[in-house]
Amino acid sequence: MASKLVPNSFILVSFFLCSLINVPSTKSQLETLAPDQSKAEAAGMTHIHFFFHDIVSGKNPTAITITQPASGSTTSFGLMNMMDDKLTEGSDPSSKEVGRAQGLYASSCLGELGFMQAMNLVFTDGAYNGSVITVLGRNTPMHATREMSIVGGTGQFRFARGYAIAKTHTMDYTTGDATVEYDVYVTTH
Numbered sequence: 001m002a003s004k005l006v007p008n009s010f011i012l013v014s015f016f017l018c019s020l021i022n023v024p025s026t027k028s029q030l031e032t033l034a035p036d037q038s039k040a041e042a043a044g045m046t047h048i049h050f051f052f053h054d055i056v057s058g059k060n061p062t063a064i065t066i067t068q069p070a071s072g073s074t075t076s077f078g079l080m081n082m083m084d085d086k087l088t089e090g091s092d093p094s095s096k097e098v099g100r101a102q103g104l105y106a107s108s109c110l111g112e113l114g115f116m117q118a119m120n121l122v123f124t125d126g127a128y129n130g131s132v133i134t135v136l137g138r139n140t141p142m143h144a145t146r147e148m149s150i151v152g153g154t155g156q157f158r159f160a161r162g163y164a165i166a167k168t169h170t171m172d173y174t175t176g177d178a179t180v181e182y183d184v185y186v187t188t189h
Helices: 008-019 027-033 037-042
Strands: 046-054 063-067 080-088 097-107 115-123 132-139 146-154 161-171 178-187
Touching: 046 097, 063 097, 080 115, 132 161, 132 178, 146 178
Parallel strands: none
Antiparallel strands: 046 080, 046 178, 063 080, 080 097, 097 115, 115 132, 132 146, 146 161, 161 178
């Protein structure tokens, strides 16, 4: 028997329903994730700040669904998207592009919307042009802040390690498009 594909509207409804869950968020929560800038610099860490634009709607999406979620899942369990998302200096998608986030994210949690995310941050402008940071981790988009591991890199980021902090800047629950603010702390020591 052929399986029936779940329409994208189901995915958007899942995002909306998950957004109704009250997730506590405080300034101190963010401070425990992000080190004091002077401490990061003293530890030899580089801080990179940018915005990530995940566009799943329209004629030119930057992320596409490659597997549909399990039938009846309230957390989109099984959904997998491939992405080539723009990284910009500012939150406006038309601000200066500094790179691309290329990889995938897959809904891997039955209890809440939680993605296993694997991506390369490919820098195409500025001081890090031609270098790549590889990120792997758990991304729970309905949480105020998320932390993912830096597991490697190339160019100026050979032997990289560190972490990336993601915060949803905007989310359009009608289209599924999102802008996410990233603070990346990386060292090659």
